[in-house]
Amino acid sequence: MPTDENTITATRTSLRIVEALKRLDGAGVTAVAKDLDMTKSTVHNHLKTLEDEGYVTNEGTTYRVGLRFLELGEYKRNRMDIYEKARPEVKALAEKTGETANAAVEEHGEGVYITRAEGTEAVTVDTYAGKRVKLHCTALGKTILAELPEERVDEILDTHGLPARTENTITDREELQAELATIRERGYAYDREERLSGLRCVAAPVVPEDGGLVAALSVSGPTTRMQGDLFHTDIPELLRSAANVIEINLAYS
Structure with a gap:
């Protein structure tokens, strides 16, 4: 993993969480935290921010990658x-x-x-x-x-x-x-x-x-x-x- 001093750790964490949601085909906070070996509070905070910004969706207790990424890719x-x-x-x-x-x-x-x-x-x-x-x-x-x-x-x-x-x-x-x-x-x-x-x-x-x-x-x-x-x-x-x-x-x- 890159260790450039200008790398923003929080940004990398959010992106790793998005990748985990894709890999797991949607998951709850606990599953993502276990998959990435992170605390549930950290995962929850990042997921909530991503949801507020429209990049993930929350279906009950399951978070999924949002269609906002499709817009960017297109x-x-x-x-x-x-x-x-x-x-x-x-x-x-x-x-x-x-x-x-x-x-x-x-x-x-x-x-x-x-x-x-x-x-x-x-x-x-x-x-x-x-x-x-x-x-x-x-x-x-x-x-x-x-x-x-x-x-x-x-x-x-x-x-x-x-x-x-x-x-x-x-x-x-x-x-x-x-x-x-x-x-x-x-x-x-x-x-x-x-x-x-x-x-x-x-x-x-x-x-x-x-x-x-x-x-x-x-x-x-x-x-x-x-x-x-x-x-x-x-x-x-x-x-x-x-x-x-x-x-x-x-x-x-």
């Missing part, structure tokens, strides 16, 4: 050029493949989904706009890592590590570096059940000419369908084409 997202340019291409990818299509960017060393669309055959998974994931275990994330400077990649891995999500997750640094080199050469990345068992994914990078925010597009689906030419040729080609369209739109809009 404000941020709607000011991102990559979101406006990626949204129609993501929708088109979902329609063409029948699977789930996504776009994500890197923020604070994690991948953040900024838009997604479901095709007619899409399966239900745990992704949604705003969802944060580790970069090393997703095709989207590995695509982004492959485009970042080596120093930034090292910084991200030093901070977030390489935790295993499934038995297929890459947890060795040298193995990941080799994978990133292959992705740079090939132009797209694979997730072979590395974040969720039974789910495969292909992703391609969106690299603006002006050196702006690197993003990634992906298509994901069940392993039973994501194989053969579809997985190795068809979807990668669709992704690279969509990424190229976005890059051109970013350059000349």
Whole structure:
């Protein structure tokens, strides 16, 4: 945890409590205090302040994250050029493949989904706009890592590590570096059940000419369908084409 002398402890405590409410899917004061190893009085005071300011709601004895955060997230997202340019291409990818299509960017060393669309055959998974994931275990994330400077990649891995999500997750640094080199050469990345068992994914990078925010597009689906030419040729080609369209739109809009 950062210890910068300018850090405001009370602010960090409030944010940790908000994160706990999300992780616990809503909770009372006692549950949050136990989860964070804080006193109930401290948790109550922060929750009451957050409630008064509209950032959490109180349903009887259960506090939940409020929709005020949605307003802030939408404000941020709607000011991102990559979101406006990626949204129609993501929708088109979902329609063409029948699977789930996504776009994500890197923020604070994690991948953040900024838009997604479901095709007619899409399966239900745990992704949604705003969802944060580790970069090393997703095709989207590995695509982004492959485009970042080596120093930034090292910084991200030093901070977030390489935790295993499934038995297929890459947890060795040298193995990941080799994978990133292959992705740079090939132009797209694979997730072979590395974040969720039974789910495969292909992703391609969106690299603006002006050196702006690197993003990634992906298509994901069940392993039973994501194989053969579809997985190795068809979807990668669709992704690279969509990424190229976005890059051109970013350059000349």
